[in-house]
Amino acid sequence: MASVTYPQTFEAPATPTTLKLAKREQAMIGAHIIAALVALMFGIFMGPFQTFHRSPTFVQYFPTIPIFTFYYQAVTAHGVMNALFFTTFFIIGFCYFVVERSLQRPIKSTPMGWAAFASMAVGLVMMLFVLLTMPQQSAVLYTFYPPMIAPAMFYIGLVLLVLGSWLASANIFLTYRDWKREHPNDRVPLAVLAVVVNFIVWCVATIGVAIEIVFMLLPASLGILKVTDPQLARTLFWFFGHPLVYFWLLPAYVSWYTMLPRQAGGKLFSEPLARVAFIMFLVFSVPVGVHHQFSDPGISASSKGIQTLLTLIVSIPSFMTAFNVGAALENAARNRGAKTLFDWPFKQKWNDPVVAAQLSGMLLFIAGGFSGLINASAQLNATIHNTSWVPAHFHQTLGGGVTLTYIGILYWLLPAIRGRALFSRKVALAQVFTWLIGMTLFGLAMGEAGLQGVPRRALTSQAPYLTPAGAFWMDVTAVSGVILLISSILLYVNIIGTLFFSRQPMPEAEVPIETVSGDRTSPLWLERWGIWLGILGILLLISYGPVMTEVLDFQEGWNILRYMPTSNAPMP
Amino acid sequence: MEINKLERYWLIAVGITLGAFTAATILAVTVFGIRLPAPVERIDPQRLDQTIFANPGVRKIADNRYEAVIVARSWAFDAGPEAGNPAVLRFPRGSQVTFYVTSKDVMHGFQIEKHTLNLELVPGQVARATANFNRPGTYHIICNHYCGAGHQVMYGVIIVE
Numbered sequence: 001m002a003s004v005t006y007p008q009t010f011e012a013p014a015t016p017t018t019l020k021l022a023k024r025e026q027a028m029i030g031a032h033i034i035a036a037l038v039a040l041m042f043g044i045f046m047g048p049f050q051t052f053h054r055s056p057t058f059v060q061y062f063p064t065i066p067i068f069t070f071y072y073q074a075v076t077a078h079g080v081m082n083a084l085f086f087t088t089f090f091i092i093g094f095c096y097f098v099v100e101r102s103l104q105r106p107i108k109s110t111p112m113g114w115a116a117f118a119s120m121a122v123g124l125v126m127m128l129f130v131l132l133t134m135p136q137q138s139a140v141l142y143t144f145y146p147p148m149i150a151p152a153m154f155y156i157g158l159v160l161l162v163l164g165s166w167l168a169s170a171n172i173f174l175t176y177r178d179w180k181r182e183h184p185n186d187r188v189p190l191a192v193l194a195v196v197v198n199f200i201v202w203c204v205a206t207i208g209v210a211i212e213i214v215f216m217l218l219p220a221s222l223g224i225l226k227v228t229d230p231q232l233a234r235t236l237f238w239f240f241g242h243p244l245v246y247f248w249l250l251p252a253y254v255s256w257y258t259m260l261p262r263q264a265g266g267k268l269f270s271e272p273l274a275r276v277a278f279i280m281f282l283v284f285s286v287p288v289g290v291h292h293q294f295s296d297p298g299i300s301a302s303s304k305g306i307q308t309l310l311t312l313i314v315s316i317p318s319f320m321t322a323f324n325v326g327a328a329l330e331n332a333a334r335n336r337g338a339k340t341l342f343d344w345p346f347k348q349k350w351n352d353p354v355v356a357a358q359l360s361g362m363l364l365f366i367a368g369g370f371s372g373l374i375n376a377s378a379q380l381n382a383t384i385h386n387t388s389w390v391p392a393h394f395h396q397t398l399g400g401g402v403t404l405t406y407i408g409i410l411y412w413l414l415p416a417i418r419g420r421a422l423f424s425r426k427v428a429l430a431q432v433f434t435w436l437i438g439m440t441l442f443g444l445a446m447g448e449a450g451l452q453g454v455p456r457r458a459l460t461s462q463a464p465y466l467t468p469a470g471a472f473w474m475d476v477t478a479v480s481g482v483i484l485l486i487s488s489i490l491l492y493v494n495i496i497g498t499l500f501f502s503r504q505p506m507p508e509a510e511v512p513i514e515t516v517s518g519d520r521t522s523p524l525w526l527e528r529w530g531i532w533l534g535i536l537g538i539l540l541l542i543s544y545g546p547v548m549t550e551v552l553d554f555q556e557g558w559n560i561l562r563y564m565p566t567s568n569a570p571m572p
Numbered sequence: 573m574e575i576n577k578l579e580r581y582w583l584i585a586v587g588i589t590l591g592a593f594t595a596a597t598i599l600a601v602t603v604f605g606i607r608l609p610a611p612v613e614r615i616d617p618q619r620l621d622q623t624i625f626a627n628p629g630v631r632k633i634a635d636n637r638y639e640a641v642i643v644a645r646s647w648a649f650d651a652g653p654e655a656g657n658p659a660v661l662r663f664p665r666g667s668q669v670t671f672y673v674t675s676k677d678v679m680h681g682f683q684i685e686k687h688t689l690n691l692e693l694v695p696g697q698v699a700r701a702t703a704n705f706n707r708p709g710t711y712h713i714i715c716n717h718y719c720g721a722g723h724q725v726m727y728g729v730i731i732v733e
Contacts, residue, residue, distance in 0.1 A: 070721075072718070072720075072721065072723075075718075136721070139721070141718055145678075145679050147677070147678050147679075147695060148678050148679070148719075148720070229696065230679060230694045230695050230696060230697075231694045231696065231697055234692075234694065269576070269579075270575075270576060270579060272574075273575065273579065293692070294608055294609075295608075295609055295681075295690050295691055295692045296609065296692045296694060296697075297609045297610070297611065297612060297691065297692065297693075297694060297697040297698060297699035297700070298611055298614075298694060298697045299610070299611070300610045300611060301601075301607060301608045301609075301610045304608050305597070305601075308597055309594060312590045312593055312594060313590070315590065316583075316586060316590070319582070319583075319586040320579075320582075320583070320586075323578075323579055323582045324579075373593065377593060377596070377597055378597055378600075378608055379597065379600040379601075379606045379608070379688075381690075382606075382608075382688040382689070382690045383688055383690070385683070385690040385692075385716070386681050386683065386690065386692075386716035386717055387683070387716060453683065453685040453686065453712070453714060455681070455683070455714055455715070455716035455717075456716070457718045457723075458716070458718070458723055458724045459723070459724040460724065462724045462725065463724040463725065463727070464658075464725060464727060465685075465712040465714055465727040467685075467712075521574060550611060553611075553614060555614075563616075563617060563618075563695050563696045
């Protein structure tokens, strides 16, 4: 074991390993998690309502569907709230907890932490205001491609979210730097290594969307800029949009690698390879965004080919994770008496909502990983691009693996924040399994519909081109929507129950993370960040250099923004 | 840093799998000739009347070879007055059709059912792709990229006779 002396500055709870939160932690982490849950509440219920709107049979029997009657408003709210606001608030709150408890010190600056939170919270309020009061004008979906332009408040809300997240990133980097100065010869705990990687990925990725919003979309929305370039905007968006999915995924991996083995009753198989996997995410998760643009006319086939290859490479650390975490789970099952080759998946703590949620998430994530490899293969993409296959894929990954893991985290973190026991373990278990069933059915139905040519993000119940097979799968999707609606309600029963109605004291529990790096064999050079950022820079040059040259297309001089924007989303 | 034997085998298997994926991708281009959309030309979407898109429609260029010029707008595919609205295009079985498509307002999509033809229509860019129609039948052209409140009614029809 590493010999580590902890700084005296740590404002520690009674014993450092107990899960009980200090007042300062409770306020800071609690604020982020609650804000995340507010955002999720506005986003999550829009999901089932979209499946109802899309189903011809459902619409036939229930012509008026209450709450968010405008389908494309529901799509926008669902994407913006779930994918951008819920995730960012949750990840920052959770990562503060991971950093503070792993390094046994508070984050660098509490005032900076609150400034970051305030910025993001104002962004959330502005975004909710514009989505609720201007449903038609703000229905630009969470990808907000120009020339469709939303009200300025939409973009200002996003700017404030990103600004706050940058402050939070700086806070985490500075905390890590302080620890590293005091422990130059120690390996940082695995969880913190992963968190640092995650926020580096985030900071690099958001450069793209920040340039897009600040220099193109916001000025166009304010009427200052009269021209735009959709091809450039799409390229900047996806420079951000794909690393974004790793920003969502890595905190889930933090839980799988550093918490789940202990929660499941086992031990991680190989810590050094876990570190290698996270460093690979740092290097390979950014230069792959063009795989969302295989069908774009403005980018050459060779540029697309380079990013296809890089996309396949970025699946390697996920395959490594499958082995490493899988082995840890097998170890847990053996400790619990599993004997044969295939009984270990069944000998897990399926009756513990924290474990069951993460295991269920993994099952969905395996399906999502393989559908992702199909999407990444440039030519196969032509059969499924912009079809409902794509939401099927990211509801198995983001809506399945990531969200169920966040929910699993929530089931121990929320009680710790509130200082009370979880409202109901039974409701939590029912929520997890209805989610697993609902999302499996959703993935199947949307995937099949996509192969039939049913487009994503379209009000298919009104579409003249919907075939009988497509209509059938849309009806099945609505059934999955009912199951997921029940699951979402159960989730909020537990959240509201734990916050306001739980009377049981929180059970004595340990923090499920390692506070020291247990493995002395992992090389210290994995923390030489300059090397990895250098390699990332070179890869970005190789992968995005040609793309940007093609997209900017200086043949006609420096006038790169060439298209007049419309003032808002076109209406009938 | 030690790598466990089993883990090494696993990594080799992963490498082989991804190698096969890469090989398949390269074969698709070199042997089967599947092409991804690539830059054709930039145009001003507000001055389409000065380009080939001034007169959308289908043109026969050789035996069984056609060119179709189509303008996408909210919310229709304009393939000339003969094709009507929604546009209906007829091709004999065995035709090879090269589509030139662009958008004159916002982002649109262009997907032909049951054929591997799937284009993003980006205002200011000409999208080009070729499809072979070997099976008789009726296939929808679907706008698969959100383009506003009427997105779901934007479609066309291809009839292969």
